[in-house]
Amino acid sequence: MTDLNLDLGPILQQVAKSDKAAFKRLYDLTSAKLLGVILRIIKDRVAAEDVLQDVYLRIWRNAARYAPEAGSANGWVVTIARNRAIDLVRRKSEQTMPENEDGEDWFAKLAEGRDREGEIMDASSLRYCLGQMEAEKRACVLDAYYEGLSREELAARYRQPVNTIKTWLHRAIAALRACMETNG
Amino acid sequence: MSQLPPLSAEDAAQVTEYVLGTLSLDERIAFEARLESEPALSLDVRGLEQKLAPLAAVGDEVTPSPGLFAKIESAIAGQGTVSNLTVIEGGKTGRDNSTASPVSVALVWWRRSAIGMGAIAAALLVALVGTQLPQQGPQSYVAVVDSNGAQPPLIVHVDLRSGTVLVRPALASVASDKSLELWYIGANSAPKSMGVVENKSLDLKLPADANKSLIEKAVFAVTLEPKGGSPTGKPTGPVVYKGTLIPE
Structure with a gap:
């Protein structure tokens, strides 16, 4: 099943007109990818599927709000999924032990990423600019992004005070954004 | 190029961490409230996302x-019952339609108030019951309350016959x-607590002086309080839901 290799913009525009067939198609194209995104953050399968349902209802409800000027439809869709997963994970007072996936593995995957997806979501400047970051800071950013780790969990994993983690994240993203402005 | 003034360092940091x-x-909830009312911030967030x-x-x-897609379809069509509900409908897309299930519960569409009810608001219309229960008209109301992602949705079911309100996350x-x-805010009144919403259904009595003639002005609100x-x-805490109910 193709995932985000296809520009979802036209399909989303149909969904915005309450086209149920388009909505089903969107689901078929994206649900496995989105569940993957959510599961890496939520980890519990049942809760993750609850979130996935919620995400698709939001997509159904809000498709008309997507504006192409704001960015790619593919980005819009994954952002909803990720945000809802983070909403839920921040509510859990006890996290399960985070997986040991190294932030650097994610970067390697991104670096070898498929070109078509890269074009659709402008991944090339992201790849380049992430590459400019110090490895540890990059790994920290990517752990936050992929696993939805809290500051405290990042602090434990990187053996730094929470305030240091905050500074790492602020500076790394500020530098990333500046880099992408000039390399976009 | 952006025509908006650059964000302060503190705001940029918040955007990053959001x-x-x-x-x-708590920070996330508070920040999402700001996104509702600060377009520059919201734009910056969307850009980074x-x-x-x-x-x-x-x-x-x-x-x-x-079976997942079937559940989604069912929720959209408004055929879900309270016990199966995990998701919500609503918003200002103009796709409002209230589909009253003849059985017990219907999903109701929230309509964002034109007047603007605050940072995190999904506005519904409330019909409230006073000492005289109306014999005609809708006897029960259901709403699924969404605060745009800042909190998990609540399901609120108002039954006029018994004057009870069921609230469930x-x-x-x-x-x-x-x-x-949960607070009930009558027109020109201070908020009255209707109790704490736990992770189970909460049966509440509507305040005795809830008056149907004040429909348009009464509001339910939910705040985040200490345990x-x-x-x-x-x-004492931030408002995380605010709204009114639409009759089934």
Whole structure:
């Protein structure tokens, strides 16, 4: 099943007109990818599927709000999924032990990423600019992004005070954004 | 190029941590409230989200359970019952339609108030019952309350015949040191607590002086309070839902 290799913009525009067939198609194209995104953050399968349902209802409800000027439809869709997963994970007072996936593995995957997806979501400047970051800071950013780790969990994993983690994240993203402005 | 003034360092930091997901729960809720009313901030957030979105594309796929799409369709069509509800409908897309299920509960569409009811608001119309229960017209009202992602949705079911209100969170809960407290705010009145919303159905009585003639002006609100509810009898925490109910 193709995932985000296809520009979802036209399909989303149909969904915005309450086209149920388009909505089903969107689901078929994206649900496995989105569940993957959510599961890496939520980890519990049942809760993750609850979130996935919620995400698709939001997509159904809000498709008309997507504006192409704001960015790619593919980005819009994954952002909803990720945000809802983070909403839920921040509510859990006890996290399960985070997986040991190294932030650097994610970067390697991104670096070898498929070109078509890269074009659709402008991944090339992201790849380049992430590459400019110090490895540890990059790994920290990517752990936050992929696993939805809290500051405290990042602090434990990187053996730094929470305030240091905050500074790492602020500076790394500020530098990333500046880099992408000039390399976009 | 952006025509908006650049964000302060503090705001930029908040944007970073909001998008990455590292804000604490309270901070996240407060920040989402700001997004509703600060377009510059919201634009910046959306921009960063888009820039990082390609990261999401490289992960593994996991096929959802086979019956999942059917549940989504069912929720959209308004055929779900309260016990199965995990998601919400509503918003200002103009796709409002209230489909009253003849059985017990219907999903009701929230309509954002034109007047603007605050940062995190999904406005519904409330019909309230006083000492005389109306014989005609809708006898029960249901709303699924969404605060645009800042909190898990609530399901609120008002039954005029018994004057009870059922409130249930649809997803998992609030932070362990906090409680959600439900308030009824009549026109020109101070908020009256209707109790703390736990992770189970809460039967509440509507206040005795709830008056149907004040329909348009009365509001339900939910605030985030310390565990066990507000210590003062008045709302002390941020409003995370605010709205009114639409009849089925």
